[in-house]
Amino acid sequence: xxxxxxxxxxxxxxxxxxxxxxxxxxxxxxxxxxxxxxxxxxxxxxxxxxxxxxxxxxxxxxxxxxxxxxxxxxxxxxxxxxxxxxxxxxxxxxxxxxxxxxxxxxxxxxxxxxxxxxxxxxxxxxxxxxxxxxxxxxxxxxxxxxxxxxxxxxxxxxxxxxxxxxxxxxxxxxxxxxxxxxxxxxxxxxxxxxxxxxxxxxxxxxxxxxxxxxxxxxxxxxxxxxxxxxxxxxxxxxxxxxxxxxxxxxxxxxxxxxxxxxxxxxxxxxxxxxxxxxxxxxxxxxxxxxxxxxxxxxxxxxxxxxxxxxxxxxxxxxxxxxxxxxxxxxxxxxxxxxxxxx
Numbered sequence: 001x002x003x004x005x006x007x008x009x010x011x012x013x014x015x016x017x018x019x020x021x022x023x024x025x026x027x028x029x030x031x032x033x034x035x036x037x038x039x040x041x042x043x044x045x046x047x048x049x050x051x052x053x054x055x056x057x058x059x060x061x062x063x064x065x066x067x068x069x070x071x072x073x074x075x076x077x078x079x080x081x082x083x084x085x086x087x088x089x090x091x092x093x094x095x096x097x098x099x100x101x102x103x104x105x106x107x108x109x110x111x112x113x114x115x116x117x118x119x120x121x122x123x124x125x126x127x128x129x130x131x132x133x134x135x136x137x138x139x140x141x142x143x144x145x146x147x148x149x150x151x152x153x154x155x156x157x158x159x160x161x162x163x164x165x166x167x168x169x170x171x172x173x174x175x176x177x178x179x180x181x182x183x184x185x186x187x188x189x190x191x192x193x194x195x196x197x198x199x200x201x202x203x204x205x206x207x208x209x210x211x212x213x214x215x216x217x218x219x220x221x222x223x224x225x226x227x228x229x230x231x232x233x234x235x236x237x238x239x240x241x242x243x244x245x246x247x248x249x250x251x252x253x254x255x256x257x258x259x260x261x262x263x264x265x266x267x268x269x270x271x272x273x274x275x276x277x278x279x280x281x282x283x284x285x286x287x288x289x290x291x292x293x294x295x296x297x298x299x300x301x302x303x304x305x306x307x308x309x310x311x312x313x314x315x316x317x318x319x320x321x322x323x324x325x326x327x328x329x330x331x332x333x334x335x336x337x338x339x340x341x342x
Contacts, residue, residue: 002327005031005068007060007083008075011185013097015046016316017072022052024320024334026327029053030068033060066090070323073097074316076184081118084143088122093326094143095319101126101145102213112209128217129322131331132156132266138325146322147217149314150176150210150232153243155217156269156289157306160262162221166255167247167302170227172218176243177233179280182310202233240280241314245304255293255302263291267332268313268321278307285309286339287317309339 004021008014009032021027032042034057042057043050058064062083065071071087073080073096081100088094103109104124106117117123127141128134130152138144147155154174161167183191190196211230218226235242256274263269270290272278278290286309294303308314317335324331 001026001028002069003028003030003067004323005029005033005065005071007033007065007071007073008079009042009057010034010037010045011074012181012311013315013319014074015049016311017074017319018042018046018049018053020312020316020320020334020337022049026329026333029055031055031058031064033058035059062086066092068092070095070326072319072323073100077113078115078118081122085119085122088142093141095129095146095322095326096126096144097146097315097319099145099148099209099213101143102128102147103216105212105216108212112207112212129318130155130217131318131321131325132159132263132269133217133221135325138322139328141326144319144322144326146315146319148210148213149178149182149241149308149310150174150208150230150243151214151217152314152318153241153289153306153308154214154230154245155221157243157245157291157304158218158247159221160259161247161302161304162218162226163262164251164253164258165222166249166251166253166258168250169218169222169224171248172226172228173246174214174228174230174243175233175246176230176241177235178310179235179237179240181238182241182314183234196234196236198236200233200235202231204232208232237280239284239309239311241306241308241310242280243304243306245306247302247304249295249300249302255295259291259293268317268335278305280307280309281341282339283307283309283313284339284341285312286337287313287321287335288339289313312337
């Protein structure tokens with residue numbers, strides 16, 4: 001049994017950590033912090049946890065956090081980098097769901113997040129928490145940088161093709177759509193029901209913060225620099241990422257067999273039958289990425305369809321998957337949730 005703390009428990013990724021960790025047989029949640037809601041019972045804010053979690057939000061306290069085996073940061077960007085170094089020095093393992101440690105190039109990070117990175121040495125040592133790519137490194141890591149939601153769906157879709165050298169790495173296109181929860185729990189006009197319902201729009205066409213993260217990992221997969229066009233879209237749904245990925249083939253193979261063999265031993269990647277079209281509702285609430293690969297009209301373009309729940313495989317579920325690997329638990333422990341339908 002390990003002792004767990006969550007810093008920043010009032011956002012969507014924080015409550016997803018609570019929902020998934022509460023029944024985990026190898027975990028005891030000791031601390032859940034919130035500066036704004038300190039003293040409030042967690043179940044008063046999140047009634048779905050009533051009867052499952054008897055904790056109260058508290059102010060962050062470094063000594064209390066340092067007494068835990070692992071600390072999750074479900075906080076806005078720049079919060080983790082101010083607290084993580086001291087926890088690491090005290091031997092605590094940290095899993096950060098923000099973008100603070102995802103990019104190795106902290107000058108590039110500063111350009112995209114409009115603020116200096118205050119601990120570049122820790123960004124360098126952080127392990128990128130995509131288990132399908134970095135499982136061995138995750139086992140011994142002290143600091144995990146959990147991938148973003150768009151990057152997870154896109155990277156898993158392109159991975160088999162880039163590893164096999166079957167597509168031109170300079171001509172990658174990712175057309176991706178996200179539910180509104182991807183914008184977080186903060187109040188903003190652009191994410192009000194009346195603003196998003198019955199509407200659909202692209203955003204960040206000239207550059208999105210996830211772009212350098214995606215490029216970094218695809219470059220590692222391809223063993224060379226990649227050219228990527230990434231256009232995100234906002235859809236009128238609460239949860240889900242749907243990424244339609246395009247590549248130009250530079251070799252011939254059985255694409256269906258390639259994907260099935262590549263992910264044959266991955267518990268949370270489901271390669272669907274030939275001709276399938278995965279739906280976001282089929283992964284709602286589950287730590288699953290569903291993929292389908294197509295070669296329209298037998299031409300030179302390969303199309304991969306990738307769906308995840310942005311709050312689970314795209315955030316909190318993937319964080320717990322990394323925790324299971326770090327502590328030697330069954331990788332699927334606490335994550336066997338079946339998606340909710342309808």
